[in-house]
Amino acid sequence: MPHLPQTRIPATYMRGGTSKGVFFRLQDLPEAAQVPGKACDALLLRVIGSPDPYGKQIDGMGAATSSTSKTVIVSKSARPDHDVDYLFGQVSIDQPFVDWSGNCGNLSAAVGPFAISNGLVDASRVPCDGVATVRIWQANIGKTIIAHVPITDGAVQETGDFELDGVTFPAAEVRLEFIDPADEGEGDGGGAMFPTGHVVDDLEVPGIGMLKATLINAGIPTIFVNADAIGYTGTELQDAINGDAKALAMFETLRAHGALRMGLIRHLDEAARRQHTPKIAFVARPAGYTASSGKAIGEGDVDLLVRALSMGKLHHAMMGTAAVAIGTAAAIAGTLVNLAAGGGARQSVCFGHPSGTLRVGAEAAVVDGQWRVTKALMSRSARVLMEGHVRVPFSNP
Incomplete structure (x- = not known):
């Protein structure tokens, strides 16, 4: 044959x-x-x-x-x-x-x-x-x-x-x-970076209830929620979430409803064929934890904690585009990321992730009544x- x-x-x-x-x-x-x-x-x-x-x-x-x-x-x-x-x-x-x-x-x-x-x-x-x-x-x-x-x-x-x-x-x-x-696209609220026009939204998610969420298009579309609002501390490593089928289903439901609210999909069932975006992440104030390598991360080593999921699983470190979203959101007063980092103006942020820490910078300013980020910076290899x-x-x- x-x-x-x-x-x-x-x-x-x-x-x-x-x-x-x-x-x-x-x-x-x-x-x-x-x-x-x-x-x-x-x-x-x-x-x-x-x-x-x-x-x-x-x-x-x-x-x-x-x-x-x-x-x-x-x-x-x-x-x-x-x-x-x-x-x-x-x-x-x-x-x-x-x-x-x-x-x-x-x-x-x-x-x-x-x-x-x-x-x-x-x-x-x-x-x-x-x-x-x-x-x-x-x-x-x-x-x-x-x-x-x-x-x-x-x-x-x-x-x-x-x-x-x-x-x-x-x-x-x-x-x-x-x-x-x-x-650069115009959202429902007229905000290019924030598709709803708000730095924080109330997001109703079945099985979870009403959540505060920052929905941002910077680096990659990302949905940020507070860790304690969904039962986490922000110090979790991969095994704590990736081995929990119920938790993964909850995050996917949250991601789908966030995608719908951001205008990335028209129907909830479309989220299954758009696995790469948006990302879903949860944030918390600084706390000490042991990274996956065994390295001790102290409360004073970071400005905040962030855990993010990619393709339905908790990421072992941090996606680079999500790091851009983190740096951008941290620079904008009132977002959940900014508040977890202590609020106020900042041009860079060091956050804790499952593998350790990462610093990312962003240059943000209000232009014609809208937030504008001219660049985000980070180092990789x-x-x-x-x-x-x-x-x-x-x-x-």
Whole structure:
């Protein structure tokens, strides 16, 4: 009987921040997969090993977590003042779809290094020694990211002494600027960043009741609630939630109702096919706890505590885009994030997550009666784990 041959495609397996994924140059993909659509989705699903009813992704490059079921496509940009276009695909583990609705802030740190190493950035923009500035167009959300990539002897420097909680080994620091990270669309309340026009809303959720919530579009659409309002302290690690089916169902119900209130979906049942966005997170005032690595986090080490879920599970650290949302919300008086951090004006915040701590900054101001964030800043690291080719049973029509 006829069999489907394996297609050999150049690819790089990279860690960016606390995530990792398979990176492609657009030009290296089969022609049918170079444009958005079924062929591209089918290819990426097969690369990662989805859908997998066993939930393991054994027959692919994924590792069966939201942090590792990821793909990135990079190409030279035709946009003025940009070097590359970056498209992120969050691959569902057990369902046959790729979610293109948002960015991955962690893998954003690897886009600049990948682009330089793969000849997608003009050589004149890469110093022999120093820092290369890579101007990235994030195609999923239509935003600009500026990556500051260390260069040694004309090549990307990957090793160094920058430590990132959630990553075992130190590496070189990659500084990221998320330019104008808030949503520019007009919400029901006329607020671009806050789709309802309010920094805090009353959100009615079946089985939970009425909750205070901050619904924000910055970095990635995110729903923030207070930890104590849903029975938590903000010091929880993954096992406390991910092994609790009832808790996970509660968070998904909360996420779906928040998505509906934010105008991201029209019907509640649409949330199941929009797993990547919005994110759901809960916040609390500072408290001491022991991180997943065994590291002791003191009450005085952080400004607040944040726990966030991604693709239906508590994240082992913090999603980069959610960190942008945290930094942005912390800078705006009256949000639940700002209040958990003690209130008042601030340009940066250090928050505790399951793996440790992370500092993120944001520059916010009121412009024409609306909050405006010009940029959010944070540091991550990135490293090539493997490069060569992936092999995929794929027919190029």
